[in-house]
Structures are given as C-alpha cells and as structure tokens.
Amino acid sequence: MHELSITSAILKTVLRHARRQRAARVHRILLVVSELSDLQPVWMQHYFDRVSRGSIAERARLEIEHQAPQFACNDCSAGFAVSLRTVDRVVCPHCGSGSCTLTRRADYIVEEIEVS
Amino acid sequence: MAETRIVRIRESVLRENRVQASILRKRLAASGVVMVNLMSSPGSGKTSIILHTIAALRERFRIAVIEADIDSTVDADKMIAAGVPAVQIETGGFCHVDAAMAQAAIQELPLNTLDVLFLENVGNLICTAQHDTGAHVNVAILSVPEGDDKPLKYPVMFQAADVVIVNKTDYMAIAEFDINAVRQRIAVLNQAVTILPVSCRSGEGIADWIEWLTARITSVAGNR
Ligand SMILES: Nc1nc2c(ncn2[C@@H]2O[C@H](COP(=O)(O)OP(=O)(O)OP(=O)(O)O)[C@@H](O)[C@H]2O)c(=O)[nH]1
Ligand SMILES: [Mg+2]
Ligand SMILES: [Zn+2]
Numbered sequence: 001m002h003e004l005s006i007t008s009a010i011l012k013t014v015l016r017h018a019r020r021q022r023a024a025r026v027h028r029i030l031l032v033v034s035e036l037s038d039l040q041p042v043w044m045q046h047y048f049d050r051v052s053r054g055s056i057a058e059r060a061r062l063e064i065e066h067q068a069p070q071f072a073c074n075d076c077s078a079g080f081a082v083s084l085r086t087v088d089r090v091v092c093p094h095c096g097s098g099s100c101t102l103t104r105r106a107d108y109i110v111e112e113i114e115v116s
Numbered sequence: 117m118a119e120t121r122i123v124r125i126r127e128s129v130l131r132e133n134r135v136q137a138s139i140l141r142k143r144l145a146a147s148g149v150v151m152v153n154l155m156s157s158p159g160s161g162k163t164s165i166i167l168h169t170i171a172a173l174r175e176r177f178r179i180a181v182i183e184a185d186i187d188s189t190v191d192a193d194k195m196i197a198a199g200v201p202a203v204q205i206e207t208g209g210f211c212h213v214d215a216a217m218a219q220a221a222i223q224e225l226p227l228n229t230l231d232v233l234f235l236e237n238v239g240n241l242i243c244t245a246q247h248d249t250g251a252h253v254n255v256a257i258l259s260v261p262e263g264d265d266k267p268l269k270y271p272v273m274f275q276a277a278d279v280v281i282v283n284k285t286d287y288m289a290i291a292e293f294d295i296n297a298v299r300q301r302i303a304v305l306n307q308a309v310t311i312l313p314v315s316c317r318s319g320e321g322i323a324d325w326i327e328w329l330t331a332r333i334t335s336v337a338g339n340r
C-alpha cells in the first residue's frame with residue numbers, strides 16, 4: 001500500500017501542474033526518488049496506471065531516477081553520497097571519519113512532466 | 117499527435133501533507149494539547165509503551181489515544197479498559213497515518229479537556245516516517261529481537277524520530293544485540309535523537325522514558 005498512497009499523491013501534484021499549463025495530456029513524468037524511500041518501480045507504474053485511469057495522465061510513463069543519500073562529514077565537512085544498501089557503516093571517503101550526518105531527507109520529487 | 121513540451125516542476129509530493137501537518141500542530145498547541153506519535157514495526161511494543169505511560173502519567177495529565185491498527189480495535193479496547201478515551205482511526209488499509217487522517221480522528225475528541233494525545237501509528241517502518249502527522253513528538257520503537265542493523269536499513273524512521281526507544285531489553289542476552297552499534301548507526305542519521313533502552317516486561321528504563329517525555333510535554337506546552 002506504500003506505493004499506492006505515494007502514486008495518488010504523485011497524480012495529484014501532476015494534475016495540478018498540468019491543469020495550470022492547460023495541457024490536454026500528460027505523456028511522461030520524471031520522478032526523483034531518494035533511495036531511502038524503498039519503492040518498487042514496477043509497482044509504482046502499476047498503481048499509477050490504476051489511479052490515473054480516466055484522467056489526462058492516463059497511460060503516462062513514470063520515469064524514476066534514484067538518488068543515493070547525501071552525507072556531510074563532521075570532521076572535514078566534505079559532502080558525499082553513499083548507498084545504504086551496500087554498507088553497514090558510513091565513513092567519509094576523504095578523511096576516513098566515521099562521524100557523518102545525513103543531509104538530504106527521503107523524498108519524492110516530481111521533477112518534470114512532458115505534456116501536450 | 118500534437119507536439120509535446122517539457123515542464124519543470126521540482127515539487128515534493130509530500131509537501132501538501134507537510135503543510136496540513138504543521139497547521140494541525142499549531143492548532144493542537146493552541147488548545148494546549150501535545151500529540152505524541154509512536155512508530156515501529158508490528159509488535160515492537162507501541163501499545164505496551166502507551167499503557168505504561170498512561171499508568172505513570174494519568175494523575176498528572178489528561179490523556180487520550182488515537183489507534184491506527186489496521187482492521188482491529190483490539191488496541192483501542194485496551195486503552196478504553198485502561199480508562200482513557202480512545203478513537204479508532206480509519207486508515208482505509210493504508211500503511212500510515214497522514215495529517216488528514218489524524219485531523220479527522222481528532223474531531224471526535226474533546227480537545228479542551230485534554231493535555232496529551234498519543235497516536236499509535238500503523239506498524240510499519242517506512243511510510244509512517246515519511247508522513248508528518250502533526251505530532252509534536254515523534255517516537256520510534258526498535259525492539260531487540262528485530263536486530264541491531266535496523267537503523268541503516270530503515271533510515272527514514274530513525275531520521276524522523278525525536279527519541280528512539282530500544283524495547284524488550286530483557287531479550288538482550290539471547291539476541292546478540294549490540295546497543296553501541298545501534299547508537300553509532302543512529303548518530304549518522306540523526307544527531308539530536310535520544311536513545312532509551314527499555315523493557316516493558318521488567319519495567320527497566322521506563323522511569324527514564326517517563327522523565328524524558330514529561331520534560332518534552334512540558335516544554336512543548338510551555339512554548340505555545
Ligand atoms: N519480552 C518482552 N515482551 C514485550 C515487551 N514489550 C512488549 N512485549 C510483548 O510484545 C508483544 C507486542 O507488544 P505490543 O505492545 O502489542 O506491540 P505493538 O507495537 O503495539 O504491536 P502492534 O500494534 O500489533 O503492531 C506483546 O505480546 C507484548 O506483551 C518487552 O519489553 N519484553
Ligand atoms: Mg499495538
Ligand atoms: Zn571527512
């Protein structure tokens with residue numbers, strides 16, 4: 001149900017902007033999703049097809065770009081990205097410090113839409 | 117087919133909920149009510165923590181509970197049996213409570229006769245943490261049998277929390293659970309968080325939790 005509630009929110013955002021653009025159809029949606037959000041792209045499209053039925057975004061293609069979480073080092077203040085899927089510790093690649101802070105929260109951003 | 121054009125949007129789909137949540141948070145504070153949202157996996161101890169907290173604080177605060185257990189009123193019944201008003205939220209099968217659902221449940225409660233409102237969120241570590249409910253205090257519960265690797269597997273939860281209760285410490289000896297590893301993993305995600313080891317079974321650590329929560333409630337209520 002995770003994907004279902006998020007796709008409904010995506011549709012709402014997309015339709016609001018499409019209307020403002022006086023678009024007749026939405027063909028493609030580019031979504032930037034934090035890797036922290038743990039979404040299954042296949043289910044996203046499946047649910048989107050379901051919730052968008054009958055709207056001008058029906059049959060729009062969801063393009064999902066995953067973004068690795070960003071960290072900042074507390075010692076040398078370098079910024080870097082780490083995929084938490086592959087590590088069980090976050091270490092600064094510049095100075096080796098294990099004291100780091102997550103700087104970007106998990107989110108779903110509708111980056112752009114292709115309309116006609 | 118007409119020519120297509122690309123429109124830049126750059127908008128978070130969680131934005132609308134965040135706006136609604138902050139309105140609700142202000143409204144509750146204005147009525148003198150502090151909302152405490154409890155999040156965890158199924159069975160980590162949300163209901164047990166709330167029941168301990170009611171027992172400890174019922175003389176001091178007027179308490180009510182919002183229950184969001186999927187398709188079950190078992191937990192709401194336990195709260196009513198403990199003598200506090202409880203409402204069951206209709207999540208419609210959803211995996212989290214959002215600000216609109218919390219708002220709807222709150223309509224059924226007499227706000228002006230309450231000080232503290234607990235929200236037992238749906239047992240889920242991902243979606244709940246992404247949806248601001250309007251609560252003033254966010255509590256994440258991690259139970260020892262779930263393992264010490266959870267913080268980096270479910271970072272959103274530990275990032276959203278003001279306090280992490282490590283519950284079921286009575287299992288610590290048999291579960292090979294490294295609390296220091298948990299502290300380090302959480303620190304990477306959230307440096308402001310307080311970590312409190314607790315056992316709802318033995319009562320160990322409950323007093324620390326009550327003390328932490330009381331201070332939080334007092335500070336939120338004092339800031340309105
Ligand atoms: N050994 C032990 N068992 C506990 C502890 N805390 C809770 N339990 C048990 O764990 C089970 C689940 O506890 P609940 O408080 O119902 O957990 P919950 O998070 O509300 O569960 P759901 O609402 O079903 O998601 C119950 O059988 C509790 O008695 C603890 O500290 N130690
Ligand atoms: Mg429960
Ligand atoms: Zn560094």
